[in-house]
Amino acid sequence: MNKKSGNMVEMDNIQTVYENEMEIIFDAKSENEKFARVVAAAFCTRLDPTIEQITDVKTAVSEAVTNCIVHGYDNCKTYDKKIYMKFILRGSKLTCVRNDSGVGIDNIEKAMEPMYTSKPEQERSGMGFSFMEAFMDELEVVSERNKGTTVVMKKRFVD
Ligand SMILES: Nc1ncnc2c1ncn2[C@@H]1O[C@H](COP(=O)(O)OP(=O)(O)O)[C@@H](O)[C@H]1O
Ligand SMILES: [Mg+2]
Numbered sequence: 001m002n003k004k005s006g007n008m009v010e011m012d013n014i015q016t017v018y019e020n021e022m023e024i025i026f027d028a029k030s031e032n033e034k035f036a037r038v039v040a041a042a043f044c045t046r047l048d049p050t051i052e053q054i055t056d057v058k059t060a061v062s063e064a065v066t067n068c069i070v071h072g073y074d075n076c077k078t079y080d081k082k083i084y085m086k087f088i089l090r091g092s093k094l095t096c097v098r099n100d101s102g103v104g105i106d107n108i109e110k111a112m113e114p115m116y117t118s119k120p121e122q123e124r125s126g127m128g129f130s131f132m133e134a135f136m137d138e139l140e141v142v143s144e145r146n147k148g149t150t151v152v153m154k155k156r157f158v159d
Helices: 031-047 051-072 128-135
Strands: 002-005 008-011 015-027 082-090 093-100 138-144 148-156
Touching (some): 015 031, 031 082, 031 093, 051 082, 051 093, 051 128, 051 148, 128 138, 128 148
Antiparallel strands (some): 002 008, 008 015, 015 082, 082 093, 093 148, 138 148
């Protein structure tokens, strides 16, 4: 039986794993991209990360949040334009979930190709998903048309 005490989980009295979770919901507005980056960095400080690790997380979160702002609610007047984020620390592993309730992505495989963008006229680089993949250890994208898009990113903090 697993037992919870404070933020520590004792698993069969064999090992103790640090555990912490945090959720935020904020408007899909460009000024909140910086806010999300700072929040992510602050939440990770418990793991005593290197500057490089923190920069990786901030970059990935920045790209993930920017996608909700730029693409998520494109041409949607009726949606409540919010971004949901959840951060989970378990041991040395960070899981970051980001969700919007927007237009969704029809072809995820294509969207994730390096340099693919549906907005070339805005001079978008099409490298957002590639950066998320490069700076985190795992990336998963789930999407449904007019329901929204969820991105799950994971990173292990080891030296
Ligand atoms: N949250 C989202 N909602 C709808 N479409 C998205 C979302 N995130 C990404 N996309 C689609 O995936 C494409 C690729 O995203 P990305 O690699 O970040 O490149 P960029 O943002 O520069 O276009 C976008 O051009 C867009 O069509
Ligand atoms: Mg992008």
